[in-house]
Amino acid sequence: MRSIIAAGQPSGRHLFKKQAVWPAGLVLLVLVIVMISPALAPQDPYRLIVSDRLQPPGAGHFLGTDHLGRDLFSRMIAGIRATIGTSLLILTFSMLIGVTIGLLSGYLGGLYDRVFKRIIDAFMTLPDYIFAIVLSGLLGPGLINLLFAVIAVKWVGYARLVRSVVLQEKEKDYVALAILGGVTPLRIVMKHMLPHTLGNVFVLAALDLGKIILMIASLSYIGLGPQPPAAEWGSMLNEGRVYFNTAPHLMLAPGLAIMITVLLANLLGDKLRDQFDVKTRKEA
Amino acid sequence: MSFIKSLKAVPLLLVLLLAACTSQEPASPDSTVTHNSEEKSITLLFNVQSNSIDPHTDVNYTAVRAGIAETLLTIGNDLKLQPAVAESWSSEDGQNWIFNIRKGLTFQNGKSVDAAAVQASLERAQQLNPSVKNSLHIREMKSAGQVLTIVTEQPFPQLPSDLVHPNTAILAAESTEEAPIGTGPFMLASFKPGSELNVERNSQYWGGTVKLAKAKFSFNEDANARLLAIQAKSADIVYRPPIESFDQLKADASLTLDSLTGLRAHQLLYNMNNAELGQEEVRKAFDALIDREAIVSSIMTGQATAAAGPFLAEAPFSPEYTPKTFDLEVARQFFRTAGYDVDNGLVSKGGKPLTFRLLTYQSRAELPLISQLIQANAKELGITVDIRLVDNIDEYLAANDDWDLATYSNITAPRGDASYFLNAAYTSEGALNYGYVRQPELEALIEQLNTAIAEDERNNLAQQAVAYIDEHRLNSFIIHPNNFVVYSSHVKNWVTSKSEYYLLTKDLDIE
Numbered sequence: 178m179r180s181i182i183a184a185g186q187p188s189g190r191h192l193f194k195k196q197a198v199w200p201a202g203l204v205l206l207v208l209v210i211v212m213i214s215p216a217l218a219p220q221d222p223y224r225l226i227v228s229d230r231l232q233p234p235g236a237g238h239f240l241g242t243d244h245l246g247r248d249l250f251s252r253m254i255a256g257i258r259a260t261i262g263t264s265l266l267i268l269t270f271s272m273l274i275g276v277t278i279g280l281l282s283g284y285l286g287g288l289y290d291r292v293f294k295r296i297i298d299a300f301m302t303l304p305d306y307i308f309a310i311v312l313s314g315l316l317g318p319g320l321i322n323l324l325f326a327v328i329a330v331k332w333v334g335y336a337r338l339v340r341s342v343v344l345q346e347k348e349k350d351y352v353a354l355a356i357l358g359g360v361t362p363l364r365i366v367m368k369h370m371l372p373h374t375l376g377n378v379f380v381l382a383a384l385d386l387g388k389i390i391l392m393i394a395s396l397s398y399i400g401l402g403p404q405p406p407a408a409e410w411g412s413m414l415n416e417g418r419v420y421f422n423t424a425p426h427l428m429l430a431p432g433l434a435i436m437i438t439v440l441l442a443n444l445l446g447d448k449l450r451d452q453f454d455v456k457t458r459k460e461a
Numbered sequence: 462m463s464f465i466k467s468l469k470a471v472p473l474l475l476v477l478l479l480a481a482c483t484s485q486e487p488a489s490p491d492s493t494v495t496h497n498s499e500e501k502s503i504t505l506l507f508n509v510q511s512n513s514i515d516p517h518t519d520v521n522y523t524a525v526r527a528g529i530a531e532t533l534l535t536i537g538n539d540l541k542l543q544p545a546v547a548e549s550w551s552s553e554d555g556q557n558w559i560f561n562i563r564k565g566l567t568f569q570n571g572k573s574v575d576a577a578a579v580q581a582s583l584e585r586a587q588q589l590n591p592s593v594k595n596s597l598h599i600r601e602m603k604s605a606g607q608v609l610t611i612v613t614e615q616p617f618p619q620l621p622s623d624l625v626h627p628n629t630a631i632l633a634a635e636s637t638e639e640a641p642i643g644t645g646p647f648m649l650a651s652f653k654p655g656s657e658l659n660v661e662r663n664s665q666y667w668g669g670t671v672k673l674a675k676a677k678f679s680f681n682e683d684a685n686a687r688l689l690a691i692q693a694k695s696a697d698i699v700y701r702p703p704i705e706s707f708d709q710l711k712a713d714a715s716l717t718l719d720s721l722t723g724l725r726a727h728q729l730l731y732n733m734n735n736a737e738l739g740q741e742e743v744r745k746a747f748d749a750l751i752d753r754e755a756i757v758s759s760i761m762t763g764q765a766t767a768a769a770g771p772f773l774a775e776a777p778f779s780p781e782y783t784p785k786t787f788d789l790e791v792a793r794q795f796f797r798t799a800g801y802d803v804d805n806g807l808v809s810k811g812g813k814p815l816t817f818r819l820l821t822y823q824s825r826a827e828l829p830l831i832s833q834l835i836q837a838n839a840k841e842l843g844i845t846v847d848i849r850l851v852d853n854i855d856e857y858l859a860a861n862d863d864w865d866l867a868t869y870s871n872i873t874a875p876r877g878d879a880s881y882f883l884n885a886a887y888t889s890e891g892a893l894n895y896g897y898v899r900q901p902e903l904e905a906l907i908e909q910l911n912t913a914i915a916e917d918e919r920n921n922l923a924q925q926a927v928a929y930i931d932e933h934r935l936n937s938f939i940i941h942p943n944n945f946v947v948y949s950s951h952v953k954n955w956v957t958s959k960s961e962y963y964l965l966t967k968d969l970d971i972e
Contacts, residue, residue: 223837224837225833225834225837227752227755227756227759227760227834228755228758228759230759230760231705244830245760245830245833245834246759317849318849318850319849400823400850400852404847404848404849404850405829405832405833405836405848405850406833406836406837406848419684419685419703419705419826420703420705421685422685422688422689422703422705422706423703423705423706423709424705
């Protein structure tokens with residue numbers, strides 16, 4: 178019986194262990210950069226020297242200065258934490274909420290599943306950008322409200338994914354045997370269901386990261402994000418818009434940073450999908 | 462592999478982006494300027510878009526600005542009232558007014574303008590626009606020939622100055638919301654709401670020959686788009702190009718940049734309901750945190766005057782303002798006097814640091830920058846200022862009390878009289894009294910001003926009221942931004958209007 182129960186474990190775990198090494202390493206690297214980024218800034222990103230405003234890129238200021246004379250390069254570095262850090266935070270919370278609800282809904286079934294399913298369906302009908310804009314518009318601008326608004330639209334994808342995997346997996350024999358063997362529901366969920374979902378969840382997360390960065394930048398661009406003087410790439414893009422004719426570097430720097438980061442996040446997502454997604458691998 | 466391949470595209474994209482950012486070659490002169498003396502036309506690009514053309518209700522005054530309609534009196538750049546539809550006016554008691562309507566004057570449809578037509582027009586304005594009704598305080602009007610008699614509810618000495626307001630423009634009875642018929646130098650040809658207005662010469666104009674045959678008055682709220690329009694010669698006159706483009710514009714010999722001290726004041730409002738800001742010393746401390754010189758020289762690139770009070774120092778109703786200096790030590794001293802703890806240069810109250818919420822808005826691009834400057838200076842004293850950007854400052858201030866400081870801007874003396882601003886901003890019922898200012902002594906002065914008639918007495922009372930506001934720092938006044946206009950060098954006789962009411966005039970010409 179132990180071997181049949183164990184049959185539920187290897188595929189997910191094996192996949193997770195073997196192929197997730199480099200993406201996990203990359204995520205770790207990004208986290209380290211996010212953590213140490215304030216130390217990398219050559220100057221105080223918030224110090225105003227208005228007499229030095231709108232300086233072009235040059236020796237004193239690698240990327241020039243912004244409309245209040247702050248060092249743009251330092252603000253770009255500070256923006257790593259504000260933009261990527263916030264995105265990772267949103268991703269983590271969305272995954273936590275989504276996976277928990279997905280596991281509960283899928284495994285418990287019955288009334289719980291019906292209630293959760295309806296909630297998930299209701300959220301799925303809302304176009305995510307519009308919903309996030311409306312929500313942050315109602316809550317008012319600010320970083321915390323922005324976090325809340327984006328999490329509110331992002332958790333649903335995870336809940337839905339995890340629920341469908343759990344529904345599929347819990348019908349298998351090893352789960353029935355585990356129940357017969359007196360294994361507690363919590364243990365079944367944590368030991369058998371969760372590992373099966375993780376591969377898919379990480380693929381979705383990697384694909385989502387780029388979208389979340391774009392969403393945060395977009396909401397900040399329209400003024401719903403962190404308030405001045407926060408160095409966030411989207412709001413820097415918005416502030417630089419006024420000066421695009423005379424100081425294009427104010428838009429170019431954050432614009433390129435967003436573009437390259439989203440591009441890298443998407444490439445990472447594609448790579449992970451190719452490795453984890455069983456269906457795609459078979460087709461290939 | 463595909464990952465590496467995709468990365469190869471990045472430099473290409475960068476090159477494309479950089480190419481898109483290089484400055485464009487100046488376009489060849491456009492054909493908007495027609496040099497035929499019979500068909501001279503001009504294009505003016507304004508910064509606020511208008512969706513209405515009815516001067517009685519339009520908050521952008523487009524019909525008056527474009528020279529279609531005129532008011533009884535106008536105001537010159539010397540801030541003195543000038544006759545327009547009314548040739549002369551008088552009152553002995555400030556309550557019974559006589560306006561002599563210009564003889565031989567006709568509307569653009571050929572009908573003559575008499576006192577009855579003016580009365581009908583003022584009645585229409587009051588009926589359609591409650592704020593006109595509330596500001597004029599008219600009890601009754603009588604018309605006989607060219608003489609219009611107006612009796613106000615109580616003595617109301619500023620009536621002539623209020624009749625300069627574009628919402629009181631004189632229209633013919635046949636006017637409709639879409640097609641106003643006025644007495645101005647230009648007649649409506651076509652109007653596309655939010656986009657453009659086309660006018661043509663009124664050859665019967667009472668003021669003399671109108672030089673231009675046609676004019677286009679178009680709107681664009683994007684400062685960069687307006688700059689590109691003048692550079693590409695698709696507009697002849699452009700209102701408020703971006704301040705940062707001034708050097709670029711000055712270097713262009715085919716353009717003239719006109720910058721004029723405006724009647725507007727950017728200010729910092731204090732919420733008197735806040736326990737801290739209710740104290741005069743704290744407000745004075747905040748005033749000392751405003752680096753007016755840096756704002757004028759850097760943020761405004763010199764296109765503003767440091768403000769010491771609500772009105773320009775040379776206005777007849779301005780008192781001798783107390784000098785305003787930016788000094789962190791002075792600010793600390795005010796906090797000390799108010800009983801706050803100041804240790805190592807940091808201000809706190811009972812060991813707790815101070816936190817304020819500052820509201821600002823983006824439609825005046827310099828206000829968020831000024832806010833960040835105040836925020837940075839307050840930080841030097843250990844005071845946290847949280848900036849919050851709001852969309853519509855008037856709506857927000859009217860509906861909410863969750864703010865402590867707010868940047869605000871308005872034209873403080875649009876018609877050469879102080880009483881409008883004093884009443885609106887400092888009386889309990891004032892529409893612009895967002896900071897909950899309740900100062901009985903000041904209100905008594907304003908009340909006296911409202912009934913005073915002689916100009917000297919009015920100026921004296923206004924000076925006393927403004928001196929009170931200044932002394933107690935009920936608001937901090939930051940700068941008077943300039944009105945700036947850039948126009949092609951072939952435009953002749955352009956005069957930048959201080960009041961911003963008169964843009965297309967009979968004298969405007971091209972060569």
